[in-house]
Amino acid sequence: MSQFAVHPALPAQRLTGVASSPVRDLLALIDRPDVISFAGGLPAPELFDVDGMRAAFDHVLSSPGGRRHLQYAPTEGNPDLRTLVAARMTARGLPTSAADLLVTTGSQQALTLIAAALLDPGDVVAAEEPTYLAALQCFQLAGCRIVTVPSDDSGIDPAALADVLATARPKLLYLVPTFANPTGRTLPVARRAEIASLAAAHGMWVVEDDPYGELRYRGEPVAALAAQPDAGDRVLHLGSFSKIAVPGLRLGWVRTPATLRPALTVAKQAADLHTSTIDQAAAAAWLEATDMTAHVAGLRDAYRARRDAMMAAMPSTAPAGSTWTDPDGGMFTWVRLPGEVDTATMLPAALARDVAFVPGAPFYAGPPDTATMRLSFTTHTPAEITEGMGRLATVLRTPAS
Structure with missing residues (x-):
């Protein structure tokens, strides 16, 4: 045996600079019933349609074609599911056919497939700042250079984007234009048209x-950006079941221009052949059997009360001079504390008081504003939110030693 130890190879260079998600790390730390967590963007589990999902799985497995739903399937996705999703998208003002859609294993996979199909190492990706941190991870892993575009209370600034286009020539722009993660902001129609x-x-x-x-x-x-007349074949629109049904299905989709469909399909084949056959079939059965208008209305009523509870508690939670967003929808509010503080240093004290939040810095691709934080209001009841905000107030309003 050699006297020199042979060490395993280090991880690939492309992982250099791709930080772990603090949200996922926090979920591992705060899995205790006494913690009120505003950290994860988690839908409320008590609102999951467990009976409807159980019936959907039973239906597809008990049907004459039940064994087919346990078999390999087309890469593009279940035809019935794609037809149902396309109909919902069309009803919401974005004309879509089943052929326009590729089913993905969560919309996060759609980002990975887009990066694989469209982007080469060194390509420039533009992103609003701050933005969804898992998208930043995806583009960093693809070896892209991320340039940031300033935003204001109405979202990304089109004039600033024009400057970035002139100087950095990005190949792709990533946006969450409706109830953005992490800020909760919504891009107005006029700005969508400009973009x-x-x-x-x-x-x-x-x-x-x-x-x-x-x-x-x-x-x-507000109509989707992809519905803008100038969007043409330039916009890829991503959707998900995670927020309106259940995240455990890991079902999403991408509405693709025809020119990109073959490349994205090949990227999907290389990634996982296809998304879970049985989960797609059950999702289609659930969609067909569910009054989605009533279901989504129920989610809105519940989450509206939770949003209102957090907004009502904010003035007594955040110290004087703080600012925060008051979102029209979604799951998040974005808070900035006064002065040059670092919210990451406050997190241990918050966890010690059984409350959690996400510091804002990881949502920045450029120099971060460390005085920021993201709070999610969907996971807990209004009473729990009021209690959690009281705990958080003792941290945010305690002077630094």
């Missing part, structure tokens, strides 16, 4: 990530 026009003029792809769009608690719906 679609810029994308068309510069030949830039746009990824419109829309997991929260149906969770509106006030105001009128």
Whole structure:
């Protein structure tokens, strides 16, 4: 035996600089019933339609074609599911056919497939700042250079995007334009039109990530960016069952321009052949059997009360001089504390008081604003939110030693 130890190879270079998600790390730390967590963007489990899901799985397994639902399946996805999803998207103002859709293992996989199909190492990706941190992870893993675009209370600034297009020439723009993660902001129609026009003029792809769009608690719906006349074949629209049904199914989809469909399908084949056959069949059966208008209305009513409870508690929770978003829908509010503080240093004290939040820094691809934090209001009841905000107040309003 050699006197020199042979060490295993280190992880791939592409993992360098891709940090672990603090949200996923926190979920591992706070799995205690006494913790009130505003950290994860988790739907409320008591609102899951367990009986309906059980009946859907029983139906597809008890049907004459039950064994077929346990077999390999087409990469593009279950035809019935795609037809039902397309009909819902069309009803919401984005004309869609089943052929436009590729079913993915959660919308997060759609991001990975888009990166594999469209982006080469060194390509530039533009993103609103701050933005969804798992998207940043995805593009970093693909070896892309991320350039940030400033935003304000109405979301990404089109004028700033025009400057970025002129200087950095990004190949793709990533956006969560409706009830954004982490800020809760919604991009107005006029800005959507400007962004679609810029994308068309510069030949830039746009990824419109829309997991929260149906969770509106006030105001009128805003049509998808992909529905803008100038969007043409430049916008890829992502959707998910995780927020309106159950996240455990890990079912999402991407509405693709025809020119990209073959490349994304090949990327999907290389990733996992196809998304779970039985889960797709059960989701289709559940959609067909469920009054989705009533189901989504129930989610909105429950989450509206929770959003209202957090907003009502905010003035007595955040110290004087703080600012926060008051979202029209979705799952999050974005808080900035006064001064040059670092919310990450406050997290241990919060956890010691059995309350959790996500510090804002990981949502920045550029220099972070460390005085920020994200709070999610969907997981807990209004009474629990009021209690949790009281615990958080003792941390945020305690002067640093």
